[in-house]
Amino acid sequence: MISKRIRELSAYKTETTPCKVKLSSNELPIRFPEEVKKRIKEVVSSIPFNRYPDPQATELKEIIALRFGVHPENVVLGNGSDELIQYLSISIGELNKGVIYPIPTFPMYGICASALGREKIEVPLQEDFDLDLEEFLSVIKEKAPAIAFFSYPNNPTGNCFSEEKIRRIREEKVFSVLDEAYYHFSGKTFLKEALSREDTVVLRTLSKIGLAGLRVGILIAKEEIAREINKVRLPFNITYPSQVIAKVMLEEFYFLIEEHVSMVIRERERIMKELSKLEGVKTYPSDANFFLFSTAYPADLVHKELVKEEVLVRDVSYLPGLKGCLRVSLGFPEENDAFLEALQKVLKRLC
Incomplete structure (x- = not known):
């Protein structure tokens, strides 16, 4: 018999909705050069x-x-x-x-x-x-x-x-x-x-x-x-x-990791600054590779509309103290630009 404490447990959930731009899981955006792939292939083939x-x-x-x-x-x-x-x-x-x-x-x-x-x-x-x-x-x-x-x-x-x-x-x-x-x-x-x-x-x-x-x-x-x-x-x-x-x-190849971490930190400042220019959008301070933001509209609605634009963020509005909030990870500059463009379209559509 499965114990009561396990039956009452809620499993950890992740965001798996398919989208072209995935900014929901706080992953580091990094593209590995061919030399990296070749080197990894060498070490893996020897296992x-x-x-x-x-x-x-x-x-x-x-x-x-x-x-x-x-x-x-x-x-x-x-x-x-x-x-x-x-x-x-x-x-x-x-x-x-x-x-x-x-x-x-x-x-x-x-x-x-x-x-x-x-x-x-x-x-x-x-x-x-x-x-x-x-x-x-x-x-x-x-x-x-x-x-x-x-x-x-x-x-x-x-x-x-x-x-x-x-x-x-x-x-x-x-x-x-x-x-x-x-x-x-x-x-x-x-x-x-x-x-x-x-x-x-x-x-x-x-x-x-x-x-x-x-x-x-x-x-x-x-x-x-x-x-x-x-x-x-x-x-x-x-x-x-x-x-x-x-x-x-x-x-x-640690230098590659360091370069991409630095890129994310720069992008964090840039994207948060751009969002602050949008009417009705509030951003929250962040020391991570993601940040919270909210709009004048229900978070679940904004989330669904962003998915229609092929951009995936995380709806965290169900968590205590985060009513109306969504969490967005920082990606490559072009992915972050796609998020900004998609959000602007969504806000215009909802107003």
Whole structure:
């Protein structure tokens, strides 16, 4: 029999509507040159597919540690950050202690808690999308959760929470996870604290820097903490292809990733500035590779009309505190221009 907690669980949903311009999943727009494809073909063709991959992903871990300025012993790899969120939800505190996080935020924090039967403690964000410190402290005093998740920058709002508020919450003996999936677009991090404290870890990912298909998530922590969390890691969780392709990209073609990240940051400023010129359109500050916007019309209607124009964004208006909001990822300049043109057509049609 399937357990009650699983029957009552809602699966994670993604936006899969087919459109020519897909700006709904926060992926990095990148086109790999032929030399990159040729090099990847070489390393993949040499894989002994009848053999298990390196269970520790040693070589990949070494190049990741080098790129992020840490030691391999500080790193635990997961099949995406989702798997690492699950490991943390299993490892930190006893299962009868709750998991706390702000809402709206990345839904996997709540899904993993529910799957384990842990209490979900959800604290609504303030109107400016920052943490409600007073409410956090009040709820922590009442429910004594073991672990807190902070998406930093937060998905879907795009902003980084107040560092001081996060530190104050951590003082309440709550193990703090800083999910820095969008670090490359914000430059803001708790990495030093993760390396020096036993109550803080940082999550990173290759998914937002052009390698989403490889599913490589990264946990960075003090060596003792990383070693303990590694105990629950599933064997051979990073596939052979993921290990060799990610290593090549980070070792030989990292400059391509950096170039495209810089392009996205420039595009973020340009597109948000252009949107601010449109009557009735409001944009919200972002440190990520996406941002929120709203119009004078219902978000679901705008979303449907944009799909008619072959542009896909994410309708997030059903989430708490985000009435009327849509989330758009930054793509190539021509894709972003197509979004701007499509939105203008939609607004003109709806007025």
